Amino acid sequence: MARALVLVVCVLAGCGEGLGPPRVRPAPTPDTQPALRVPGPRSPRAANYRIDARYDAAAHTITATETLTWRNDSGVAADALPFHLYLNGFKNETTLFMTSSHGAHRGNHPHADGWGWIEVSSIQIAGRELRPTATYEGPDETVLRLPLPAAVAPGATVEVTLAFTAQLPRVMARTGYEGGFTMVGQWFPKVGVLTGPRGFERWDCPSFHANSEFFADFGVYDVALTVPDTHLVAATGVLTAVEPHDDHTRTLRYRAEDVHDFAWMIDPYMQVMSATADVAGAPVEVRVVYRPRQRSFARRHLQAGVGAIETFSKLFVPYPWSIMTVIDPPPEAMGAGGMEYPTLVTSGADNVLMRPGIRVPEFVTVHEIGHNWFQGILASNEAREAWLDEGVNEWADALVMASLYGEKQSAIDWDGWKAEDLRLRRAIDPDLGALPSAIASTAATFPDSAAYASATYTKTAVALRTLAHVIDQDGARFAAAMQRYAETWAFKHPTGADLFASLEATLGEDLDWFVQPAFQHPGGVDFAVRTADCQRNRPPRGVFGEGAARRTEVADHSPTTGGYLCRVVIENRGTIPVPVTIEVRYQDGTHERLTWNHRDSSRWQEFEVARSSPIAQVTIDPDGLVLLADHPLDDDIRIDGDRHAAWRATARLTFWTQSLMQVVGL
Amino acid sequence: MTGRIRLGDMVRAGGRSVSQYTGTVLAMFVVQFVAAWLAGVAILLILDGAFGQRPIFDDAVDGDLVSLLIVIRNAPAVVAAVTWVVIGAVVAWLVWSWFLTGGVLAVLTERPRGRLDTARCFGGGGATHFFVFARLGVLSLLLNLPALFALGIGVGYLAERIATAITVGELIGPLGLGLGPAALLHVLASTAIDYARAELVLRRPTHASLGALRALIRAIGYLARRPVAILHVLAYWLAFAVVWVVFLWLAHDHAMLGTSGALALFAIRQAVTLVRTALKFALLAGQVELTGTRPPPPRTVARVETRDR
Numbered sequence: 001m002a003r004a005l006v007l008v009v010c011v012l013a014g015c016g017e018g019l020g021p022p023r024v025r026p027a028p029t030p031d032t033q034p035a036l037r038v039p040g041p042r043s044p045r046a047a048n049y050r051i052d053a054r055y056d057a058a059a060h061t062i063t064a065t066e067t068l069t070w071r072n073d074s075g076v077a078a079d080a081l082p083f084h085l086y087l088n089g090f091k092n093e094t095t096l097f098m099t100s101s102h103g104a105h106r107g108n109h110p111h112a113d114g115w116g117w118i119e120v121s122s123i124q125i126a127g128r129e130l131r132p133t134a135t136y137e138g139p140d141e142t143v144l145r146l147p148l149p150a151a152v153a154p155g156a157t158v159e160v161t162l163a164f165t166a167q168l169p170r171v172m173a174r175t176g177y178e179g180g181f182t183m184v185g186q187w188f189p190k191v192g193v194l195t196g197p198r199g200f201e202r203w204d205c206p207s208f209h210a211n212s213e214f215f216a217d218f219g220v221y222d223v224a225l226t227v228p229d230t231h232l233v234a235a236t237g238v239l240t241a242v243e244p245h246d247d248h249t250r251t252l253r254y255r256a257e258d259v260h261d262f263a264w265m266i267d268p269y270m271q272v273m274s275a276t277a278d279v280a281g282a283p284v285e286v287r288v289v290y291r292p293r294q295r296s297f298a299r300r301h302l303q304a305g306v307g308a309i310e311t312f313s314k315l316f317v318p319y320p321w322s323i324m325t326v327i328d329p330p331p332e333a334m335g336a337g338g339m340e341y342p343t344l345v346t347s348g349a350d351n352v353l354m355r356p357g358i359r360v361p362e363f364v365t366v367h368e369i370g371h372n373w374f375q376g377i378l379a380s381n382e383a384r385e386a387w388l389d390e391g392v393n394e395w396a397d398a399l400v401m402a403s404l405y406g407e408k409q410s411a412i413d414w415d416g417w418k419a420e421d422l423r424l425r426r427a428i429d430p431d432l433g434a435l436p437s438a439i440a441s442t443a444a445t446f447p448d449s450a451a452y453a454s455a456t457y458t459k460t461a462v463a464l465r466t467l468a469h470v471i472d473q474d475g476a477r478f479a480a481a482m483q484r485y486a487e488t489w490a491f492k493h494p495t496g497a498d499l500f501a502s503l504e505a506t507l508g509e510d511l512d513w514f515v516q517p518a519f520q521h522p523g524g525v526d527f528a529v530r531t532a533d534c535q536r537n538r539p540p541r542g543v544f545g546e547g548a549a550r551r552t553e554v555a556d557h558s559p560t561t562g563g564y565l566c567r568v569v570i571e572n573r574g575t576i577p578v579p580v581t582i583e584v585r586y587q588d589g590t591h592e593r594l595t596w597n598h599r600d601s602s603r604w605q606e607f608e609v610a611r612s613s614p615i616a617q618v619t620i621d622p623d624g625l626v627l628l629a630d631h632p633l634d635d636d637i638r639i640d641g642d643r644h645a646a647w648r649a650t651a652r653l654t655f656w657t658q659s660l661m662q663v664v665g666l
Numbered sequence: 667m668t669g670r671i672r673l674g675d676m677v678r679a680g681g682r683s684v685s686q687y688t689g690t691v692l693a694m695f696v697v698q699f700v701a702a703w704l705a706g707v708a709i710l711l712i713l714d715g716a717f718g719q720r721p722i723f724d725d726a727v728d729g730d731l732v733s734l735l736i737v738i739r740n741a742p743a744v745v746a747a748v749t750w751v752v753i754g755a756v757v758a759w760l761v762w763s764w765f766l767t768g769g770v771l772a773v774l775t776e777r778p779r780g781r782l783d784t785a786r787c788f789g790g791g792g793a794t795h796f797f798v799f800a801r802l803g804v805l806s807l808l809l810n811l812p813a814l815f816a817l818g819i820g821v822g823y824l825a826e827r828i829a830t831a832i833t834v835g836e837l838i839g840p841l842g843l844g845l846g847p848a849a850l851l852h853v854l855a856s857t858a859i860d861y862a863r864a865e866l867v868l869r870r871p872t873h874a875s876l877g878a879l880r881a882l883i884r885a886i887g888y889l890a891r892r893p894v895a896i897l898h899v900l901a902y903w904l905a906f907a908v909v910w911v912v913f914l915w916l917a918h919d920h921a922m923l924g925t926s927g928a929l930a931l932f933a934i935r936q937a938v939t940l941v942r943t944a945l946k947f948a949l950l951a952g953q954v955e956l957t958g959t960r961p962p963p964p965r966t967v968a969r970v971e972t973r974d975r
Contacts, residue, residue: 293832293833294832296832296833297832331829331830331831331832332830350832351828351829351830351831351832352828352831352832352833352834352837412731416729417729417731418731419731419732420732423732424731424732424735427732427733427735427736427739428735428739430736430739430740617721631740632722632736632740633720633722633736633737633740633741636720636721636722637719637720638718638719638720638721639719640719641714641718641719642718642719642721643710643714643718644724645713645717645723645724645726645727645728646710646713646714646717646718646723647710647928648727648928649709649713649723649727650709650710650713651706651931651932651935653706653709653752654702654703654705654706654709655702655935655939656752657702657705657706657752657755657756658698658699658702658935658939659910659939659942660752660756661698661701661702661755661756661759661760662698662906662939662942662943662946664756664759664760664763665756665759665760665762665763665766666694666698666759666763666766666770666946
């Protein structure tokens, strides 16, 4: 009896879902595709890496040697090389990452038994050991500065060989291991970027902050991974060779071209499903790597992935690589989900609550794949201008989701509920105008991660959507200008100024009136109907004329004309001017549209209209084009109250109240 | 009447009582309807005052998700006010139920004939037992503490499992394990309260000094001996849930717009409420039937009377 009870409890609790011991897998077949669909190079290829790494699945450690071939493309000589050692951000609770994240990233906390670190044991240039001369820079050990024995002149190249050991953390902030699954990101010493105006370049290699993501030079990665033969590996680039060993390991060699990062995943239980995306008539293989119990979600990710590759390619520039791999982490390792690397992304949101039609999993896939354009191809500095990849990508994601699933139901189409992606996000994130920081703020300077996320993701996306509709009603001209920007700046490091300069050049318009207040300063748009009233239109009363001609007009003598003189005052309590349409509905059923061409610092606009009927309703932005606007409750006012909706809501709420009453009482 | 009563007997007793006291059931429903709609009027005034001039509220009520979120996120004071009205109504009903339950149990125990006698019996029973039921209500808070404790643990466990569940099948077990113990403990506690109430009413003519605590302790002991009482309550909750599911199924995908649609939906909702009221009445009747077979408490009152003589 007791055993049966234990069995029942065990079945209910789901303790029988063990995957068993890992089994030896057949050796993978090298990919036949080249790294780039069309041979390159596409980028300057300034930072090229050759890495030989060995993974210990039991200890979750990587021992590796790395050879960096770095070319100085700047106008100044480089007398030192700074390296990011991101994994040291997870070394203890005193690192900048841990203090700036308050010990949690996307709800994931560090585990007491799972700290991560990286230790560089050797640095050699031309056979000379330089490790003793290298020093940590900044508040922790996430940046290692190597003084060079001889400065690297502009145009010259240096080859540096490093030996390092990396201890992966338990899953935290995109990287680490959990339950057999291991995501290996930001795992190797990575050189900073020498950036700035020509002749005045400086190293950009900040310490690892919780809000900041990544920035690196393009290059070619040639990476050999020696791993257990029981595990599946998915990595950036294409698999070029497989070499089995006698000790139940095999070496997998990957090559990626014109990328600025290399990440990989290893797992003993994962499977792969794939499909082909059509990019300008050429195939791109989209793979989803998943655990068997997540098969239904993997299908959704695959469909979204294929659609994303095809649609982003049409909207901006064609996807240049041959393969896109989407990793679907197991739910217990979701801290590794939702991250982008070149040609490889991690998705997520696989959950029982995400029923088909609730398109959060699809959105995550679209968003992460979108980063292959906004950061992968247009490699902006994520630490300095995070909005350029996250926010611009969010704006683009909305277009892609609408293209894939329909505009009105791009985010939700479930059980009668429908919602569009950006409108839903806007409804959840209500007070963008009250954010304490401007969109164009360095990631590390936001007061908290919530302010960072709202400004960087949502506010940027809705600001761009708003601007697009100001440019033209359907946003097509703006989209074309964004495509031009992508074409111009592909495989470069564009800044925010580059983006707006490109848009202005293509559109032939000065955008400063909007860009300055919307992106460079805190503040928002907050429309409201201040006044909406009508008076009977009648001839004027009073004393008119002089002498014998003097006459007094009184109300009785001045019958109404039958019309009304209506006055509508619209105000913008925010700081960002945006031209807006106002729809005025009259009691006789007619309506008209007025325009406030609001591009200056004025705070209000008055409209006077003579009509045969008084105003019934005033709606600011009736088409919902100014998505940036806060407090939308004030944007649509009915002059005379209407109780119908309140009655319907009351009937429903009262029924629920009655039901509750029946549960707790008689 | 000391025969062994089975679940079927209790259910049949419920059915008989509902058909015999249809007027009482309807009166209970009307009282509840009025109480709920008093809260409804307050809600209407709040919503009309806040949103009568806001067309976006119309869209929200008509099922536009984005509009609904905008209304909720931008009018937190209105949401709070409506919530407090609902909470107030539910708590007021809980207190009022002490009177009504006393009345219903008195009717089911004394079986009066005719409307006037039934009303007199109902009012007398409600008034007589109000305070002792109030004391039982306070005791029920203590009795439900284990259920609250189990709920806290269960919700934590369930939240963890929901976070990693992929399929509905993976959720069923954790739902049972997470919420089942708390639900069971609550059912046990509320059933003990029900039987304590029934005994207090049933034994009042002979055991006037029977107190709330003693009746509750006796009820707990009785439940341990007669699991049919638990089965009976579970059957009630099952019927309650079935009515609920049928309603949801009927209402699903039926927008019922316009005046006639709104009236139809209103009628369906009230029919559901009426059916549940009848179910509750039947539950109490079954409990009275079973309580009638319980051995009475020791006759302490009778001993005192003997001594007086």
